[in-house]
Amino acid sequence: MTIIVAGVVVLVLGILAQVLGWGAEHHEAAGHAAAAHGAAHEEGSSVLIKRILVSLWHSNLFFLGVSTIGTVFMAINYVAYAGWSVMVKRISEALSAWVIPGGVIMLLVFFIGRHDIFHWTHDGIMDKLVNGKPNPHYDEIIAGKSGFLNLPFYVIRMVSYLVIWGAFSWKLRQLSLQEDLNGGTYWFHKSITASALFLVLYAVTSSMAAWDWVMSVDTHWFSTMFGWYVFASWWVSGIAAIALTAIFLKQAGYLKGLSSNHLHDLGKLMFGFSIFWTYVWFAQFMLIWYANLPEEAVYYNQRLGGFEGRYTGLFYFNIAINFVFPFLGLMTRDAKRQMIIMKIVAIAILCGHWSDFYLMLMPATLRGENGFLIEIGIAAIFLGAFLILFTRRLASASLVPVNHPFLDESIHHTT
Known part of the structure; x- marks a missing residue:
């Protein structure tokens, strides 16, 4: 609740700054550039309303993606017959608590603010x-x-993605709770079957969601790698959220079976997929730069020097916090086994990929009228609400799935 209150305070400060024009002279040149760029089709809402709507879309998109990764992580470990992850399984289950509320918010924001976003x-x-x-x-x-x-097909797709993600998140959670109550391997094998189907559907729907919810904001621009790019950002953020929660629970006296070996594996995933995200980022950038086609290059022109350079610093910060920092921080084996280092890197990854989505959305929507106070305030409100649902689900069942067939393997896991 404290985080929500802090978010409201920052949001109010951001609204006051926008209404009273604090720093307006700094934005004047960028504002003129933005007006020239977008006047032909601009509609309706004031810049303030537009910033709020875009920020709601941005933060909800990020938290919804991280929430869904909880189910994806659990499903991958089921179909892989992985035993090491059983100790953090309930954390990944709890992450999915935001899928349904986030889906409802996404639909509401789309219907209310679609003209300001798309x-x-x-x-x-x-x-x-x-x-x-x-x-x-x-x-x-x-x-x-x-x-x-087109609106009917778009809404049908959006609802389909959200229903699939929400239904499988709920199903896998229920199977897990039944396993706790009844034991045996029946629920485990049912979970494997559901997970295999979910992963096939998620592979398609996550890429399409990236096209619909992020890439179609830049309607003229396209990239065949963009689905992978958005998934990589969601995935490494989800792993960081699981690792961070596991560390906090361990330090609070819970998850006594969690060892440095589990942290090591989570650290390897954070390290490896930070590199994977960078690979996709670089491949997309390099191919667009090399071809130098106007309909593709506009994306990077906006972010590198466009709008009086308003996004240039964030562009380079994005690479530093999402690649350089995790790469150097988790390079050694010992670093992945140290709670303090893992905690710092996980927080950096979560903040960094929130800013990654900021960079994906703001140049095409707000152009030179962007800011940070309103956006950070709304992000804090979402974080507080997300943590309320997340912690309630964590507290609603045993933190250790007591009848999971691989529990003993996870307890004695070594790397």
Whole structure:
């Protein structure tokens, strides 16, 4: 609750700063550039309302992705017959507590603020003629994508993703609780079957969700690697959340079976997938830079020097915090087994990938009118609400799945 209150305070300060124009002279040049860039199709809401709506979309998207990774992590370990992760299984189950509330918020924000977030939703933008006359707002590129980017099909896809993720998260949780009550291997094998189906569906829906929820914000731009890029950001953030929670529980006197060997494996996942995220980042950047096609290069032009350089510093910070810091921090074996180092790196990864989503969304929506106080305040409110649901689910069942067939293997796990 303290985090929510702090978030509200920061949000109010951010709103006051926007309304009273604190720092307006600093933003004036960028604001003119933004107006020139976006005046042709700009609609409706003031910059303040738009910042709030985009920030709600941004933070909810991040927390929803991290929440879903709890189910993905659990499912992967089921189908792999992995024993080491049993000690942190209940943490990954609890992460998924945000999937359903996050899905509801996502739908509400989309219906309320879609015109401020998604350029392609503006009325008439795909109509070449209006009343028999040429439409000045017609966009040929967006019109060419109308078979995919249209409201009914988009909403159907969004609801499908959320229902699939929510249903399998709930199903795997229920199977786990039944296993606690009844023992035996029946529930374990049922969980494997459900996990295998979920992973196939998630592989498709997570990439499509990345196209719909993030890439379609930059409607003219596209990247065939973007689904992997967003998944990598979600995945390493989810692993960091699991590791951080395990450390806090261990330090609070819980999870007595959690050892440095479990931390080592979580550290290897954080280390390895920070590198994987960087690989996808670099491959996407390098191919776009090398080809230098206008419809692709615009994405990086906005983030490297665009809008009076408002995003340039964050662009380089993104690489430093999401690659350089985890790479150097977790390079050695001993570092992955030290709680304090793991804790620092996990927090850095979570903050870094929240800023990664900020960089994905803000240049295409707010352009040069971006800021941080409102965005950080809303993120803190989401974090507080997320932690309430997360901790309640953690407390609702044994922190150790007592009848899991691989529990003994996890207790005696060594690396």
